[in-house]
Amino acid sequence: MTAPHAHGQGPAAHPGAHPAGHPTEHSAEHPAGRAGGMGGQPRTLPDGTPTCKLIAWEVTRSCNLACKHCRAEAHPEPYEGELDTAEAKALIDTFPAVGKPIIIFTGGDPMMRPDVYDLVAHAHGKGLPCAFSPNGTLITAELAERIRDAGVDRVSISIDGADAASHDAFRGVPGAFEASMRGIGYLKQAGVPFQINTTVTRNNLQSFKDIFRLCERLGATAWHIFLLVPMGRAAGLADQVITAQEYEDVLHWFYDFRKTTSMHLKATCAPHYYRIMRQRAHEEGLAVTPETFGMDAMTRGCLGGTGFCFISHVGQVQPCGYLELNCGNVRQTPFPEIWRNSTYFRQFRDQTCYEGKCGICEFHKVCGGCRARAWSMNGNHMGPEPLCTYEPGRRSR
Template structure:
């Protein structure tokens, strides 16, 4: 069989032989271009990005081929996806391919009344729109994204709410030292706008963040302060239960031992440069399928099967192989953490993830403070 002609059943058999599951949700970067130049950008998107707009014909083909593989959903990202001249037609193409889930990740600044109305016209129950909001104030958000970015994002959010899309929205915060304490205010903003979800992820020291000392990850003291706020502030606790998903609080609620067995290939990420990684966070070029725009998508997944299987085995070995993890009393709670974050922060699979100190602080608190329910 030609390596380029791989029927879905043959691909699934190959993935199964390597101990991998079929892909479910594909995150697809349709451009490396962005209207902003954010200090924390992992992929270093911007107006002069090395990866420009992906050709629309390639993107349509990839969407079609992923549908043929039985994919459950697609997430369009960038750069800033709204910079791509055909972003809306690509969303409509994905909708017409009957993906159960269709997501758009945006900074919301380029949304105008007509684009908000166009999104509402998709009339697709599986649509979700994630808006990045790095603080509840202009001072915090603009420190990272540039002067005027907060006002632009808030205006875009309000346009989406005005056309009835609030139930489809979520806010995403990159946790940093200067904005972490604004999580309660962000939950209040989400409640005010009728947005059902606020999620977050801590800053990773890679991409631009590796070179910019003006931003830093949150501290363990801040994480513990959020736990205290949850324990003592009923209004905050109720808002969080209704809308929040923040690691500091989710970790404390974990009741089962966790093994680090990454779900490689189930949530793959395809960069605007045509590199296919096994997950959103593990961007190791040594274990990636390349030049994907020049080959069938099934062939790209087949190319990645063996290196991704090897990565998955590495993920299983980390807790027993990393000295700090072997000696840690909380090893069963985190399973050595996220291998992708470890790689992103220092280019080594066998180091603790960058949130290790934060996890230890939260897990230690679990022993003395029960969730007040």
Template sequence: MAVQYQFSAIYFEATRVCNLRCPVCMTASNNPQVVRQSRRQELTYEEIRDRVLVPAKRLAVRAVGWSGGEFLLRKDAFDLLRLTVDLGYKCNVCSNCELLDRDMLLAMKEATRGDLTIAVGLNSIGEDNEWSRNAEAQRTLEVLELCRELRIDRHVIITLGRYNADSFERTVDYLVKRRISYNRSPLVARGSGCAYFKDQGFTREDLKERFHPVLRRHVNGYVSYTPFFLSPELHEQVSGGRKNGTVPQNPPIGCWVGNWLALNAEGDVSVCPVLLDELTTGNVREKPLDELVYESKIFADLTDRSRLKGRCGRCRYQYTCGGCRAMAYYHTGDYLAEDPTCFFDPVDETTVSEYEEETNRLFKKYLIVARHAGFYERPDKPAGRPEDKPAPRRSSPAHGSGKTAPSADGSGNGAGRPARTGGNGARDPGSPNARVAAAEQDPPPANRSV
């Protein structure tokens, strides 16, 4: 095969069956008709093993995240957990918390030999959580505390929309204070979210004024958001030039499309969990996972960020950010279009964001955390890029910050954009947030810093 892809993780919605009825559920698990139809087509244990998990080894996948619906409602859930670790994957389970008590958590920890992360959805620590989730925030917080007592890694997924713009900062501050890692996911027009996307999906102004300032503040929410204003020279230097196509790895940053794989209960494959059902590359019943990926035009397009259009295609952060591909698709129907929720308006690739220095500074701190958590490897030496063209001269743009692009050491002697065609990707350990917050509070010794 001409291209050797390497992906960090699989996100697997293994069932649509659920014991909650969340109004904006992107898997439509609150729709009995959808669930009934799905149950007749749900992948079996053997199909998951032979068509997904074994072929995923050939894609260098290191972690599997089980989700739903409610994954634990599958009768073979524990068999799948044991299979996950038997095949050498890290194991993450996304649950709505309704079934998680001490006995259940201990049984899951035993089945995964202690290599377990519990991920939960929590859109707000206040009453507005119940607008989007059919669950009380307090129940979720109790499960997070129980995980801490049992020494099980924990993680929170916050789905962003206008409904939680006012409470987002308070929610993140609560999580950071308790050393709980988190990431953001956008409300999208998938499943039951279709009815709410137009009115409740966040706008460019919401992102700039309400969400992005909070996301920039803490390194434990630092692995999966856009826009991400990281100097391409800095990532090239610290990563050793490791990429999946042109998508940065070691560590992954910005939009995670190109760094993970997503499957739904029926076996359809997509480039991102929030694009499942809407943008698929085929079904694993037709071909094994690795063959679907290698033959997919969608994966070929989205692992080559030189194909991005509009503002994303002329942006200095085209590679280290990439723009949210889901927002591009749901707003325009084109997964390569510019991200319409991004508030950065570059004139061309020389335009530097006013937030680049701040992003670079926190990214260096994040690398310490990432090494401690086990998903960043410091290269012996940066990978060479002989295919690069001479760097364009950096000039102060007519619009934007007025800065010239710095080099990786911040000297201002910019080394140019990253190559539009990258080498083989790194084998990243997968879903990286599990130990990030604890490491941020208790970082490794100073001599391990980057």
């Protein structure tokens, strides 16, 4: 991409990952979005702690694929030390103490864990919105019905290429694309809403319009793009990380493209999108409200530690799956206590703790920069977002 403000043009017009999918956090039209989204509960708990709105829970790290960008470097074999069924259900029982968070059952591939349907049903029985984030290759007609009957509100499937060759090369297993397509077909037969997640890399940047068209043809409820965080296997993908200016271009294009579709579009691990959204809305004379921008108007970019957290397969709580800061382990400390008192979480909730331009940026409250990228690329989780071109004070709100 070349034009930094090429309104109406997509990546394909120019020559030359993730633990979870945040499947329902910002969807105003989706049942889980109404029940447990940003606008559906108080901003804070009675003690002033931010409400926990979203939990990505790695119920297993096992996975049958070998994706190039996998933060967990997952393999198919079982992992030692995973929370057992009793521990997992006890953990679920603690979630309502911090709000009514959407629970994303992720991995690895959550379908590699035999009791996952029981865990989803347990969470659903507690009134918690449930999302499911498999890779799609293991879904059969019978399992799609089990996913539905357990109480899953939406499934997210990652598709990183518009065809089998490009997707399979990224996912590391021949036939992955066709298997995921079959899985999506079974979800549709069972009446389970699904979204598509796509990780932005240099290889697929120019085919984004084709991927978008594929999402529309499949009937996806949403398309979420993920800005690559170079950790895990992705640490070896330095040549696939696009530049800060290219990210800026992608997010401007994304802002324009959302106007052309009824499909919900969201940029994840791209907190600067919320700056761009407000800049562009200001240029267009639009107020940023739920009426004009849906739930995007009521959230911020990086929610790590402020409205979102990640729980690993062994119970370690982290700001997100890409940022392996140990905030406590649910086997030693009750989850609500970790949510309220983690030193790292408290840092992320205090703007004075942010360093560099993120600490003084007028868009901090709606952006915050990606803490995981600051850590993985510069070794400082409170440092500035490495892939942001904006200089604070350059433009007014």
